[in-house]
Amino acid sequence: MDFCELVVKKCSIRNYDPHRAIPDDVLKRILSAGRVAPSAKNLQPWRIHLVLSPEMLQKIYPGYSRDWIQSAPCLMIVSRNRNEGWGRSKDGYNSLETDLTIVMDHLILAATFEGLGTRWIAAFDPNILHEALQLKPGEEVFALTPLGFAHTDSVNAPKRRKSLDEIVVFW
Ligand SMILES: Cc1cc2nc3c(=O)[nH]c(=O)nc-3n(C[C@H](O)[C@H](O)[C@H](O)COP(=O)(O)O)c2cc1C
Structure with a gap:
């Protein structure tokens, strides 16, 4: 699968096979893709x-009370340390959201690549997730994703997106 196929293939799944475990080597590759994500400084x-x-x-x-999430054999939760993002002195911009978005996207795309x-x-x-995960002081949950093999009826819905004409400006 090339990169263009990968980003089109990635779609949000609500229906997983709870009985199909994820092999350890697959989990390791996904985590390793997260590990190499870039971050400010x-x-x-x-x-x-x-x-x-x-x-x-x-x-x-209970931290995400939708029944469908219980079909996933695994949850991947990304937390951030509020005090560790890079701050730009000139205007107070902080990179934390950006850094965390990148690592999350690495993980999700790697998982898609692994099928x-x-x-x-x-x-x-x-609050529920903070307590369940016993997060350290200053740490908070950024995002989570279920991880699992999707039931085939839930994949390949056509992407609803704005057209290139609507979002691209050529100068
Ligand atoms: C920052 C972000 C937050 C999201 N939060 C939720 C959520 O809380 N619950 C949910 O069911 N989907 C959530 N989604 C999934 C989006 O609804 C989904 O990515 C979007 O509709 C596009 O569909 P696709 O991922 O299948 O292309 C979130 C996606 C992003 C990027």
């Missing part, structure tokens, strides 16, 4: 929580 202000144990999954579910489904979730309850 190379500060890498993130942690990646891989949730596989049934006990921990049960603790996380797995994902869905970026922002609408979680931060």
Whole structure:
């Protein structure tokens, strides 16, 4: 699969095969793709929580109370350290959101490349996840995604996107 195919293939999945485990080598490649994500000043202000144990999954579910998420055999949760992003002195810009977005996208694209489904979730309850993951002071959940083999009926929906004419300006 080339890069153009990969970014079109990536789509948000709500229906996973709960009985199909993800091989360890696949998980390792996905995590390694996250590891090499770039960040401002190379500060890498993130942690990646891989949730596989049934006990921990049960603790996380109330943090995103949609039944479909329980079909995924794994959850990947990316947390950030509020104090570790690079700050631009001239105007106070902070790179944290950008850094975390990049690592999340690396993970999701790598998972797609490995034939797995994902869905970026922002609408979680931060307090429930914070407590379940016992985050360190200053640490907060940025985003999570289920990870698993998608049921075939849930993939390849046509992409609804603005046309290039609407979003590109040639000067
Ligand atoms: C920053 C961000 C936050 C999102 N949060 C949620 C969410 O909380 N729940 C959900 O079901 N999907 C969520 N999504 C998935 C989007 O709805 C989805 O990516 C978008 O509709 C495009 O569909 P596609 O990913 O299949 O191309 C989120 C996506 C992004 C990038």
